[in-house]
Amino acid sequence: MALSIKPLFASYNPPNAPKRIPKATNSDHFSQNPLPSARKLNIAHDHTLPLPLKHHNYRSKHDADKIHSQHAQKLKEVKDVLNKAGEDPLEGLYMIDAIQRLGIDYHFQEEIETILQRQNMISSACGYNEINNQPYETALRFRLLRQDGYYVSSALFNNFKDKERKFKSSLVGDIKGLIGLYEASQLSIEGEDILDEAGEFSRQYLTEWATHLDHQQAILITDTLKNPHHKSQARFTTKNIQTNIQGTNEWINVVQELAQIDSNMVHEIHQKEIHQILKWWKDLGLANELKFARDQPLKWYMWPMACLTDPILSEQRVELTKPLALLYIIDDIFDVRGTLDELKHFTEVVNRWELDAAEQLPDYMKICFKALYDITNEICYKVYKKHGWNPLESLKKTWARLCNAFLIEAQWLAHGIFPKTEEYLKNALISTGVHMVLVHTFFFLGQGITNETVDLLDDVPGIISSTAKILRLWDDLGSAKDENQDGRDGSYLKCYMKEHCGSSIKDTREHIISMISDEWKCLNKECLYSYPFPASFKNVSLNAARMVPLMYNYDDNHRLPSLEEHMKSLLIGGVVTQQNELTIVSQMKAEG
Known part of the structure; x- marks a missing residue:
């Protein structure tokens, strides 16, 4: 049955306000004319999902308090270690890379910015190419600085070319260096031919190496070529990066422990959001109409x-x-x-x-x-x-x-x-x-x-x-x-x-x-x-x-098999009740 629009909205006129509205007062347009709810469409049939209309408690209060306490403790430990690692030019870069790849960098923006500012100042003073002449470390510094908005000249990669302006043959056997070059090449802008060359050079030899290495190393290379960090979603690729983390054992374990706890907590947030969205969508009724x-x-x-x-x-x-x-x-x-x-x-x-x-x-x-x-x-x-x-x-x-x-x-x-x-x-x-x-x-x-x-x-x-x-x-x-x-x-x-x-x-x-x-x-x-x-x-x-x-x-x-797999891993994880998991699984099947 058709719905008449006019009666529902006759009492509301959108404000013809200037783009910038003064701070809210009791006499402003919106407070005079409260917006009508969008949830007034007729719902002919119930949604097919076993949708709970109230939020469920995913854990007992005791368990939730315990998890948050563990998270806070690990967070403090990682911050302390990050501040210490930042004093070492290379270790600080390794740790920032690991934190970003694990998708937990939002906790450490101030610490990361401090380290990168220091890196940029030192690199600028040395012309970006005298701190370390190792391909991987040079490429990593370049990538992290550019990702954070610092302009670093791509000309520094000329240091890895020979007299004939070709990349040195010694790079062919440096798998770690090739990975660094390929990752850095993803941040190229128009006119940076040297980054295009670096990307093609590293891609060619990494592809060849992938056919001759053991299974674990081959997976690492294949995943790098398929999902370079700059063009990938960190939380969609965290399962594949464990062997790609560089650094010392002093901090790797604690960072991974924090990432696991953080992932479970983020899962719970996403699952609650899904229930809000499914309820909103059900109440809206467009799926039925x-x-x-x-x-x-x-x-x-x-x-x-x-x-x-x-x-x-x-x-x-x-x-x-x-x-x-x-x-x-x-x-x-x-x-x-x-x-x-x-x-x-x-x-x-x-x-x-x-x-x-x-x-x-x-x-x-x-x-x-x-x-x-x-x-x-x-x-x-x-x-x-x-x-x-x-x-x-x-x-x-x-x-x-x-x-x-x-x-x-x-x-x-x-x-x-x-x-x-x-x-x-x-x-x-x-x-x-x-x-x-x-x-x-x-x-x-x-x-x-x-x-x-x-x-x-x-x-x-x-x-x-x-x-x-x-x-x-x-x-x-x-x-x-x-x-x-x-x-x-x-x-x-x-x-x-x-x-x-x-x-x-x-x-x-x-x-x-x-x-x-x-x-x-x-x-x-x-x-x-x-x-x-x-x-x-x-x-x-x-x-x-x-x-x-x-x-x-x-x-x-x-x-979309890749998307479906990621939906399962991201949305059906952490600590959830069986009812919540069934709701999400049922909706995924309905959309498939």
């Missing part, structure tokens, strides 16, 4: 979980899942359900952002726009109350641009048009949804919100556009459609082959892979010179790009 659309809240949650890695950002992860859910629903409306005329009308309504205009839409579009309108206003209210800034105009604009981009793609498909590759990618910057998601994330984080940064976000800056291109090109590399869709999607591969007659699929795929590499260089540069955006936003953009291969690595059965 719009049965043609995807019903994959766990998969949607993986994006916020991967992009917002600090456990303290629990509220932000839950809130970001909501616009992500709407993104997938609206994508399905454009891809598998709506007629071209319906899509035009829907896009007009989103651009106008008026409830009255939605009355002429088909019922399923009314329901979707109502949810979009309501959830967006709720988000604006929360951001305003927490950060003193009303993002309504920015969020309305991002949704309008997204639907405009979806409509362009729908028109291309309806009329059999293959756009030029440049036009296709320009539209894809928006249609991927990356811009919409990162704009929401920026406001959720609440750091560095100024007129300047908001205006830059509206213009799709490079730190967003590069991530969007990486996602679009990665997705288009695969020929598979998403697992539960019957609609059609455009493809850069098809557009390129149409535009370049005679190009083979193999050549086109190689061209796309090269483009992805180039966009990573652009993203690296944007993150190195990310002003005026804060480091927290830079990290979110990087994490989104790092997540792309996992989210779009389809197999021949149109499934």
Whole structure:
């Protein structure tokens, strides 16, 4: 049965406020007009999951207190050891690398920054190449400093070339050095040919070594080539790094012990967030009302979980899942359900952002726009109350641009048009949804919100556009459609082959892979010179790009086995009740 939108919202008018709103008072717009709940959609049937409506206690209070006490003790031990290790130039680098690979570096930002500042000062004074001439240590210092925003010239790697300007033959047998070179090459920016050479040189010989070494060493090399640290999610690869930790036994054990306790605690946080999201999704009722659309809240949650890695950002992860859910629903409306005329009308309504205009839409579009309108206003209210800034105009604009981009793609498909590759990618910057998601994330984080940064976000800056291109090109590399869709999607591969007659699929795929590499260089540069955006936003953009291969690595059965395996290891871990585990497993099966 169709729902009427107007009665639910007639009493609320979105504030036509300036971008910057004064601090909240009793007379401000939001306090006068409390936002209506988005949880008013009719629920025809109960959710199929055994979903608990109350949070469960994962441990007794005694057990929880004991775990937190152990965690605090290990945290203190690691900080003490890190401060001591930082006095040794190499040991400090080894320990920072291990902490980052284990995904616990958020505990030690001040200590890490102090060590890297000291490293940068010493390296600068010595010209970056006189401290240590060992390939691995030089590459590690370069990588850690660049990752933290310090510009270090790649020219230092010329020290490992011979008179003929080729990498020295002695490097071929230095497996550790080759790994360091390959990892460092992942931070290259445009024009750094020497890093490209280092990456290709190290990749070639590491690939050869992998066929001649014992099983454990071969796995280490293969994993390095497949998942270089800079382009991977730490918490998704921690199981594979134990043999890749360099340093002394003085601190390795205590760091690993902390990482294990920390992992269990983070698991528990994520599991609680999942229950909040599943309850929100169930109460919203869109899965029942719009049965043609995807019903994959766990998969949607993986994006916020991967992009917002600090456990303290629990509220932000839950809130970001909501616009992500709407993104997938609206994508399905454009891809598998709506007629071209319906899509035009829907896009007009989103651009106008008026409830009255939605009355002429088909019922399923009314329901979707109502949810979009309501959830967006709720988000604006929360951001305003927490950060003193009303993002309504920015969020309305991002949704309008997204639907405009979806409509362009729908028109291309309806009329059999293959756009030029440049036009296709320009539209894809928006249609991927990356811009919409990162704009929401920026406001959720609440750091560095100024007129300047908001205006830059509206213009799709490079730190967003590069991530969007990486996602679009990665997705288009695969020929598979998403697992539960019957609609059609455009493809850069098809557009390129149409535009370049005679190009083979193999050549086109190689061209796309090269483009992805180039966009990573652009993203690296944007993150190195990310002003005026804060480091927290830079990290979110990087994490989104790092997540792309996992989210779009389809197999021949149109499934995502790597993602499914990581979901199991990350979400079904730590200390949980049997009921909680069954809930998550049931949802994973439903989404599979």
